[in-house]
Amino acid sequence: MSGQAKKIDVRELDKNMNVENSINTSLKWLSPFEQPFQIAGFPWIAKEGRYRRLPVSPADPLPEAVDMLADCTAGGQIRFRTNSSSLSIKVKLSGSGGVYHMAATGERGFDCYLGEPGSEQFWGTARFDPAKADYEALFYDWQMKREYCITLYFPLYQGVDEVWIGIDLDADLSEAPGFACAKPVVLYGTSILQGGCASRPGMAYPAILSRAIPLEFVNLGFSGNGKGEPELARTIAEIADPALFVLDYEANVASVEHMASTLPAFIRILRESHPVVPILVVSKIRYAKERFDEGMLHMREGCKQVQQETVERFTKEGDANIHFYDGSKLLGDDFSECTVDGIHPTDLGFQRMAKSLELTIRELVKSFLQLQTFCGEQEGRN
Structure with missing residues (x-):
């Protein structure tokens, strides 16, 4: 019998498992509440200004658990078009997570898709330290300008207090194409x-x-x-x-x-x-x-x-x-x-x-x- 197995930290063995992000420091950080960003999936956001799936003070009081879960941002999207060579995100979550059977990327992460409505393709998901409630993550840094329609998906099982989008200082920014119709x-x-x-x-x-x-x-x-x-x-x-x-x-x-x-x-x-x-x-x-x-x-x-x-x-x-x-x-x-x-x-x-x-x-x-x-x-x- 050999001795005990060595302690394995796969992050030291495979760089793709590391959460380090080389964020471009020459970025402008923008709020999705500003034009021309479009936010979808939060029916009451125009009135209340919160990433929340139900109203804060509904006419009918909500069950306590539902009221809490309404702060989970499942289904939320940020949509825009840009030619920025770099795209990053800053996130302030409402808290930490850690359910046993769900990846942190689904529970607390953001996804990035590129392409026009109906033909979006997955680019990547935010890389972050799952022990932290706040994080910055780099989606891409191409070193050249390439114009795409961007769709960012909000976390499924956590609330988001703040999110900021980082693009090049000289990048163009415009509205993403609308949905096939305005009815959700x-x-x-x-x-x-x-x-x-x-x-x-x-x-x-x-x-x-x-x-x-x-x-x-x-x-x-x-x-x-x-x-x-x-x-x-x-x-x-x-x-x-x-x-x-x-x-x-x-x-x-x-x-x-x-x-x-x-x-x-x-x-x-x-x-x-x-x-x-x-x-x-x-x-x-x-x-x-x-x-x-x-x-x-x-x-x-x-x-x-x-x-x-x-x-x-x-x-x-x-x-x-x-x-x-x-x-x-x-x-x-x-x-x-x-x-x-x-x-x-x-x-x-x-x-x-x-x-x-x-x-x-x-x-x-x-x-x-x-x-x-x-x-x-x-x-x-x-």
């Missing part, structure tokens, strides 16, 4: 929707969809706490001019009875403010333990039946814009190999979810926009 897709649900456990922010399934379609996707996933509460429905209904609501909260409900009591009320509240906006109800993905736990399997099947029957009931009552999607098909037959812990998807799982939902969401939004255009033309003729 609004998604409400669970930790899976929020992005647990994507390796980086751009791999949460709403983020993948926002690049594929492309539209603004508002991520209202609340880890363990999106439970179909009526106060959340009333708050979400305040979002102006949505293109689609997606309700994907089954994974947070405690029983079939809970789903049966909350879903109809949630839909009716949304309908009071948005009578014709499409609503897509998505049932839960399959969990790995279902293969061995009949109780877990029966609960999922029961909740799915409730959601399907609720949609059918609203349709029979005359709601032509409500739809159901069987979430058990989202990950495919080998669903248990697409998660970190048997529940939360890996990047592979999120890619499959987005790919599965893309056509349905695209068609629902397209049909709704065509209907809105037709109605507008009819009103113009009268």
Whole structure:
């Protein structure tokens, strides 16, 4: 038997594992709140000036956990165009993190994508010391000017108090192209929707969809706490001019009875403010333990039946814009190999979810926009 194995610090062995950033010191630092930056994913930001997914003081008081999770910046984007040869970021987080099954890059990092809407390509993720709440990170330093449309994705599981964008002193800066339309897709649900456990922010399934379609996707996933509460429905209904609501909260409900009591009320509240906006109800993905736990399997099947029957009931009552999607098909037959812990998807799982939902969401939004255009033309003729 040999002696003890040597202590390994891979950062000393592989430079790609090191978090050192050679930040260009000749940069101008700009706030995303300034023109011509565009911020997406925070419906109340124009009024409140905070990177927050729900209002600070809503008309209906929020459950405490939801109120806290609303400060997590999942789904947020900063968009702009620049020819800067260098791009860096300064970040002040609300706190530290460290969930056991999620990469720090997904939990607290920023992603950088380059390209026009609908054709963005991943460039890199922020490199930072995960023990620190504040960091500076270099995305690129090309030593030559190259113009690109930039999309930066906010962290999934932490709040952001401040963020600053660093570009060359003489760089040009302009607006990024707008989304395909100004109407956002609004998604409400669970930790899976929020992005647990994507390796980086751009791999949460709403983020993948926002690049594929492309539209603004508002991520209202609340880890363990999106439970179909009526106060959340009333708050979400305040979002102006949505293109689609997606309700994907089954994974947070405690029983079939809970789903049966909350879903109809949630839909009716949304309908009071948005009578014709499409609503897509998505049932839960399959969990790995279902293969061995009949109780877990029966609960999922029961909740799915409730959601399907609720949609059918609203349709029979005359709601032509409500739809159901069987979430058990989202990950495919080998669903248990697409998660970190048997529940939360890996990047592979999120890619499959987005790919599965893309056509349905695209068609629902397209049909709704065509209907809105037709109605507008009819009103113009009268």
